[in-house]
Amino acid sequence: MAKEVNIFVENRLGRLQSVAAILADNEINVRTMTLQDRGEFGLMKLIVDKPEKADLALKDKGFASAIKDILAILLEDKPGSFNKLMLTFENSKINILDAYGFVIESNKQAVFCVEVKEPGNIKQILQQEGFKILEEELYEF
Amino acid sequence: MEVSYWNKEIETLARPDLEKLQLQRLKEIIGYALKTHFYKKRLEKAGLKSPEDIKSLTDLKKIPYTTKDDLRENYPQGLLAVAPEEVVRIHTSSGTTGIPTVIYYSREDLNNWTENLARSIVATGAGKKDVFQNMMSYGMFTGGLGLHYGAEKVGMTVIPIGGGNTKRQIQLMKDFRTTVLHITPSYLLHIHSKLEECDTKLEELALRKAFIGAEPHSENTRKKIEGLFNIDAYNSYGLSEMNGPGVAFECVYKNGMHIWEDGYITEIIDPKTGALLGDEEEGEVVFTNLIRKATPLLRYRTRDLAFVYKNACPCGRTHRRLSRITGRSDDMLIVNGVNVFPSQIEEVVMRIPQVGTNYQIYLEKDGALDKLIVKVEIYSKMFSGDINELDKLKTRIGEDLRASIIITPHVELHEPGSLPVFEGKAKRVVDNRPKL
Numbered sequence: 001m002a003k004e005v006n007i008f009v010e011n012r013l014g015r016l017q018s019v020a021a022i023l024a025d026n027e028i029n030v031r032t033m034t035l036q037d038r039g040e041f042g043l044m045k046l047i048v049d050k051p052e053k054a055d056l057a058l059k060d061k062g063f064a065s066a067i068k069d070i071l072a073i074l075l076e077d078k079p080g081s082f083n084k085l086m087l088t089f090e091n092s093k094i095n096i097l098d099a100y101g102f103v104i105e106s107n108k109q110a111v112f113c114v115e116v117k118e119p120g121n122i123k124q125i126l127q128q129e130g131f132k133i134l135e136e137e138l139y140e141f
Numbered sequence: 142m143e144v145s146y147w148n149k150e151i152e153t154l155a156r157p158d159l160e161k162l163q164l165q166r167l168k169e170i171i172g173y174a175l176k177t178h179f180y181k182k183r184l185e186k187a188g189l190k191s192p193e194d195i196k197s198l199t200d201l202k203k204i205p206y207t208t209k210d211d212l213r214e215n216y217p218q219g220l221l222a223v224a225p226e227e228v229v230r231i232h233t234s235s236g237t238t239g240i241p242t243v244i245y246y247s248r249e250d251l252n253n254w255t256e257n258l259a260r261s262i263v264a265t266g267a268g269k270k271d272v273f274q275n276m277m278s279y280g281m282f283t284g285g286l287g288l289h290y291g292a293e294k295v296g297m298t299v300i301p302i303g304g305g306n307t308k309r310q311i312q313l314m315k316d317f318r319t320t321v322l323h324i325t326p327s328y329l330l331h332i333h334s335k336l337e338e339c340d341t342k343l344e345e346l347a348l349r350k351a352f353i354g355a356e357p358h359s360e361n362t363r364k365k366i367e368g369l370f371n372i373d374a375y376n377s378y379g380l381s382e383m384n385g386p387g388v389a390f391e392c393v394y395k396n397g398m399h400i401w402e403d404g405y406i407t408e409i410i411d412p413k414t415g416a417l418l419g420d421e422e423e424g425e426v427v428f429t430n431l432i433r434k435a436t437p438l439l440r441y442r443t444r445d446l447a448f449v450y451k452n453a454c455p456c457g458r459t460h461r462r463l464s465r466i467t468g469r470s471d472d473m474l475i476v477n478g479v480n481v482f483p484s485q486i487e488e489v490v491m492r493i494p495q496v497g498t499n500y501q502i503y504l505e506k507d508g509a510l511d512k513l514i515v516k517v518e519i520y521s522k523m524f525s526g527d528i529n530e531l532d533k534l535k536t537r538i539g540e541d542l543r544a545s546i547i548i549t550p551h552v553e554l555h556e557p558g559s560l561p562v563f564e565g566k567a568k569r570v571v572d573n574r575p576k577l
Contacts (some may be wrong), residue, residue, distance in 0.1 A: 010559060059521060
C-alpha cells in the first residue's frame with residue numbers, strides 16, 4: 001500500500017507554511033495535499049516522495065505526525081473511469097472513509113487515493129477489474 | 142421601610158443573650174465533634190477533652206482551623222458524629238483533586254437549616270403570597286434544595302424547576318405569575334437577553350424580587366438587574382460546608398447580609414498568617430457551624446474574602462452583616478455559579494493518554510453567561526493520524542470534565558508544544574471575564 005503522511009495542524013496563520021518549510025528544508029517533494037477541517041484544527045494529508053523522511057522531519061520539529069496506509073489507484077483521465085471504480089467499491093460492499101484524487105498527466109492518467117476501514121480483499125478485486133494499484137511508484141510518477 | 146421577621150425573638154436577641162446562646166450551642170457541638178474520629182484527635186491535642194473545657198467564646202481560639210483538605214482526608218466517615226441511621230441527607234462535592242467531600246445532615250440539622258432560610262426569605266419581605274421559582278440546580282448542589290425547603294416552610298408556592306431551559310423558565314414565569322426568583326446573577330442577566338426571543342414583554346411578568354447568589358457579584362450588577370427587571374434583588378450567601386444557602390442573607394435594607402449568628406460563629410482572619418482581624422477588616426471568612434450535629438465543623442476556612450460590618454442595621458436584627466464576597470484566597474473559579482478548581486481539570490486531562498503535558502484554562506463571557514474553555518495539547522506519541530480519533534478524544538475530554546466539574550466546557554485541541562510553558566507554578570488560568 002502507498003503511504004500518506006498525516007499531520008495535526010492548528011487553524012492559525014502560518015501553520016501550513018511551517019509544514020511546507022520543513023518539507024522544503026528536507027528536499028521533500030509534495031505530490032498532493034488535502035485537509036480534513038475541524039474548525040480550530042485540521043488534519044493535513046500529504047502524498048510525498050519520501051514519506052518516512054517527511055514524517056521524521058516533522059516529528060523532529062514537534063509536529064504530531066503519523067503515516068497511514070492508503071490505496072492509490074491509477075485511473076484513466078477520461079469520463080466513466082471514476083464511475084467504474086466506485087461501482088467496484090459498491091459491489092464489494094467496501095465503505096470509504098476518506099478519498100481524494102489528483103491528475104498526473106492531463107487527459108491520460110489520474111490517481112485516486114482511498115482510505116478504507118477494512119481493506120479485506122479489495123486489492124485483488126480491483127486488480128481483477130483491471131485497476132492498477134500504485135505502491136512506491138506513486139511517489140516518483 | 143417595612144420590616145418583617147420569621148423569628149423575631151431570635152433575630153432581634155440582644156447581643157449578650159445571643160453570645161450566651163452561641164456558647165451553649167458551641168459546647169453542645171463540641172460534644173458531637175468529640176464523637177468524630179477526626180476532631181477527637183485534634184481537640185484532645187488542643188487540650189479539649191470535654192465540652193466543659195470551653196468556658197467562654199474566646200476559648201474557641203484554642204481550636205485549630207479546619208480546611209477543605211481535612212474534609213477530603215476524612216472522607217467518607219471521619220467527620221460523622223451521629224449513628225448512620227440518624228442521617229437523613231447527604232450532600233457531596235467533587236473536591237479539588239477528585240476526592241470528594243461529604244456533609245451529613247440529621248433530621249434536626251435539616252430543620253435548623255430550613256429555619257435559617259425561612260428567616261432569610263421573610264427578611265427580604267417575601268412571604269406566603271409569593272410564587273417562588275427556584276432556578277438553582279437541585280441535586281448534590283445545596284443551592285436548589287436549601288431554598289426549596291425554606292420557601293415551602295414560609296408557605297410560598299414553589300416551582301422547583303432548577304437551572305437551565307430558559308424558554309420553559311420564561312413560560313412558567315408567565316403562566317404562574319412568578320413573583321420571586323432564586324437564581325445566579327449571570328443567568329438572570331441571560332434571561333433578560335432572551336425575553337424578546339421568547340416573545341415576552343416585561344409587563345407580562347409579575348416579578349418583584351430575586352434572590353441572587355452562588356457567584357460573587359458587585360453592587361453595579363445588582364443595580365443593573367434591578368433596573369432591567371424593575372425588581373429588588375437580594376444577595377444570598379452560603380456554602381455546603383455550612384449547610385448551604387442561608388448562612389447570610391440581605392434584609393430589605395440591602396446593605397450587607399445578616400449572618401444567622403445563633404447558627405454560625407464568624408471570624409475573619411488574615412489568610413496568610415491566620416491572625417484574627419477586626420470588624421470592617423477584610424480577610425478570609427471562618428465559620429463554626431453551631432447547628433449541625435451530624436457533621437460538626439469548627440473554625441472552617443471558607444477561602445472566601447469579605448468583612449463584617451461594625452454598625453447595627455436599621456432593620457433591628459442584632460445579627461451582624463457580612464459584606465459582599467470580594468474574592469478567594471485560593472484558586473477556585475466560579476463558573477455560572479458552579480465552583481471549579483483548576484486542579485480538578487488537571488486531574489481529568491492528565492489521565493487521558495492522548496493528551497500531552499500542557500493545558501490551559503480560559504474563562505470568557507458569552508453574552509451574560511460564563512464560558513469555560515479547556516485547551517489541551519495532543520500527545521505526539523499517541524497520534525494515529527485518524528480524524529475520527531481526534532473527534533472522539535475531544536468528546537471524551539468534554540464528557541470526563543463534565544462528570545468531574547458538573548459543567549460542560551468547550552474543549553480545544555492544540556499542537557504539541559504550542560501552549561505557553563510556565564516556569565514553576567504554572568499560571569494556566571486566564572480569566573478574561575470583565576469584573577461584574
